[in-house]
Amino acid sequence: MQTSPQEIASPAPAAPQRAWDTNTLLVWLGSRIGIVIAMTAGVAILGGDEAKTPFLERWLHWDAGLLVEIAKFGYDGDPAEKPDPGLPAFFPGMPIALRLVHLIVPDWSLAGLLISFAAGAVAVLALARLADFEGPPGAGWRAALALILFPMAVFLFAGYSEPLFLAFAIPAWLYARRQDWSAAALLAAGASCMRITGLFLALALIVEFVTQRRRLREAWWLAVPFLPLVAYSAYQHQRTGDWLAWQHAQEAGWGRRMVWPWESFQTTLQMASGDGQFVWAFRMEVAGALLGVAVLVWLLLARRWSEFVYVGLQVGALLFSAYYLSIPRSALLWWPVWVLLGRASARRPWLLLLYAVVVGPLMVMNVYGFMRGAWAG
Numbered sequence: 001m002q003t004s005p006q007e008i009a010s011p012a013p014a015a016p017q018r019a020w021d022t023n024t025l026l027v028w029l030g031s032r033i034g035i036v037i038a039m040t041a042g043v044a045i046l047g048g049d050e051a052k053t054p055f056l057e058r059w060l061h062w063d064a065g066l067l068v069e070i071a072k073f074g075y076d077g078d079p080a081e082k083p084d085p086g087l088p089a090f091f092p093g094m095p096i097a098l099r100l101v102h103l104i105v106p107d108w109s110l111a112g113l114l115i116s117f118a119a120g121a122v123a124v125l126a127l128a129r130l131a132d133f134e135g136p137p138g139a140g141w142r143a144a145l146a147l148i149l150f151p152m153a154v155f156l157f158a159g160y161s162e163p164l165f166l167a168f169a170i171p172a173w174l175y176a177r178r179q180d181w182s183a184a185a186l187l188a189a190g191a192s193c194m195r196i197t198g199l200f201l202a203l204a205l206i207v208e209f210v211t212q213r214r215r216l217r218e219a220w221w222l223a224v225p226f227l228p229l230v231a232y233s234a235y236q237h238q239r240t241g242d243w244l245a246w247q248h249a250q251e252a253g254w255g256r257r258m259v260w261p262w263e264s265f266q267t268t269l270q271m272a273s274g275d276g277q278f279v280w281a282f283r284m285e286v287a288g289a290l291l292g293v294a295v296l297v298w299l300l301l302a303r304r305w306s307e308f309v310y311v312g313l314q315v316g317a318l319l320f321s322a323y324y325l326s327i328p329r330s331a332l333l334w335w336p337v338w339v340l341l342g343r344a345s346a347r348r349p350w351l352l353l354l355y356a357v358v359v360g361p362l363m364v365m366n367v368y369g370f371m372r373g374a375w376a377g
Contacts (some may be wrong), residue, residue, distance in 0.1 A: 024128040028121050031148045035367055037155055039320075042368055058196045058371040064159040068108045071098035073237065077314045077349055081098060086253020088236055088245040094161040112159020118154045123166035124148065127335055130174045131342040143342025149355070151284070151340040152329045154370045162332050165194040168269040169201050170335055172225075176208050180222045188225035193232075196246060197314060197333055202226050204310035211305055250293035263349060264287075268324040281375050282298035288327035289319060296336055 040055065069077055070087055071094075077083045079311065086116075101111040120171070127147060128140030147153065155162045172187035188205055192198025202225035209222060234243035250256040266288075272282035291316035299308040311334050318327050331337065345352035370376040 002314055003090065017129075020128060020132055022127060024068070024094045024125050024144045025121060027141055027148065028124045039367060039371055042060050043371065047149070049230035056113070058373075059113060059158050061158075061370060061373050062375070063090070063161075063190075064109075064112055067159060067161065068112065069099060070095040071102065071108070075236075077236060077242070084253065086143045086188050086249050088240070089253055090251035091192075091194055091196065091232060091246075092235075093190070093195075094159075096193075097164060098159070099240075100331075109159065116157060119163035119167035119337040122165055123156075123170055126167070126170040126174055127338055128342075130170060130177070130335065131339045133174065133177060134339055134343060136343065136346050139339070139342040139346040141342075143338045145352065146341040146345070146355060147201075147332070147338045148336075149360050150332060151359050151366050151375075152332050153363050154367040154376055155329055155332060157367070158370065161194045162329070165191050165197060166333065168194065169198070169333070172201065172205070173335065174207055178211055179212060179214070181209065181214065181218045185221035185224040189228055192225050192228040195333075195348055196229075197268055197330075198225060199229055199308050200313040202229075203313065204306045206356060207309045208306035228376050255323075256325060258320050259322050264319060264321055264323055267322065271323060282324065284328050285326075288331055289324055291317075291331060291337075292318070292327060295334060298340070303334065304329060305336060310334075334336055343347045 019099050039058075043058075045079060066084065066087060067090055069084070070092075071088060073079065076089055080361070097115050098108065098111050100107060101115055105111040105114060124144040124147065128144045130140075131143035132138075132140035168187050168190035173182045174179075175187065176184035184205060188198065188201050191201055202222070205225065206222050209219065233243050233246070237243045239245075242248060268285055269281055272279060272286055292311070296308065296312050296315060299311060314330055314333070315327075318324065318330060341352070341355065345355070366376045
């Protein structure tokens with residue numbers, strides 16, 4: 001349901017808004033403390049080689065380590081090692097942030113964790129305000145909790161680019177819903193510095209602009225989120241001679257190429273069958289794909305066209321890949337899902353309890369798996 005101009009022009013009273021913001025930030029802070037305590041105790045109890053690894057080093061697995069490598073050496077990687085062909089797949093926003101924080105915080109892992117902590121706080125606060133904006137009151141902190149409990153929420157703690165992207169993207173969407181297009185465009189440009197998902201956000205903002213029937217003289221703001229995408233492509237072209245270096249790095253680093261969706265589904269289903277280290281990971285990929293399709297059906301039936309474009313382009317790109325990879329992790333970025341859960345549980349509180357009971361243990365399992373260096377998304 002779209003919010004009317006009258007509702008947009010009538011912001012929530014200041015005192016209740018401050019109380020809701022405080023609740024949201026307390027939920028975020030408590031969840032971070034809980035992860036530190038649970039993982040420290042879990043590693044100590046279970047023992048093994050993990051117990052000998054310093055806490056901060058446990059968070060430098062997978063993309064977190066690659067982002068630090070870019071921050072330290074640039075896109076050519078460590079000169080002492082063979083260049084990683086997948087490095088151009090990472091947009092420069094997070095490495096630049098790491099480089100800046102490292103000027104104050106010597107430990108690269110801690111720098112990444114602090115960035116994610118601060119950016120995540122901004123993201124969940126904006127998500128809560130967006131859910132409260134949609135209504136009913138109290139939906140906001142519930143939406144934030146739903147995101148925090150999601151099985152892939154480990155990537156909101158680790159030094160990944162998701163928290164920084166959301167810290168720009170969700171406020172951009174909130175400002176767009178409030179019809180402040182200059183702020184929305186500038187924030188969306190920040191999101192475009194973090195991930196290719198910024199392209200989908202930029203396109204969705206165009207649809208939102210059209211559905212709001214805004215004046216054409218404001219339309220030029222819609223070009224702003226595309227500028228970082230063009231700039232990064234130009235940089236990689238100057239460096240490698242390839243305008244599509246991001247896409248080709250995806251192919252070289254992870255074998256991600258475009259195929260028909262039934263081929264991708266069949267390949268993933270085979271990977272999810274039998275035994276092996278990654279079987280459960282690919283089963284979660286299949287579950288993530290089903291979630292994505294269900295979300296698209298809901299957005300289509302609800303006629304939420306701009307959000308349908310934002311989520312639909314992501315789901316389409318993932319389903320047309322050679323195999324399913326990082327679909328559940330990408331769901332962290334689908335804020336319409338968390339807004340829906342927040343709004344539904346504000347009316348029916350038992351829904352949030354049921355959700356927490358089901359997904360909470362999976363979230364803890366994935367956090368522990370990530371700390372052990374196992375593939376988690």
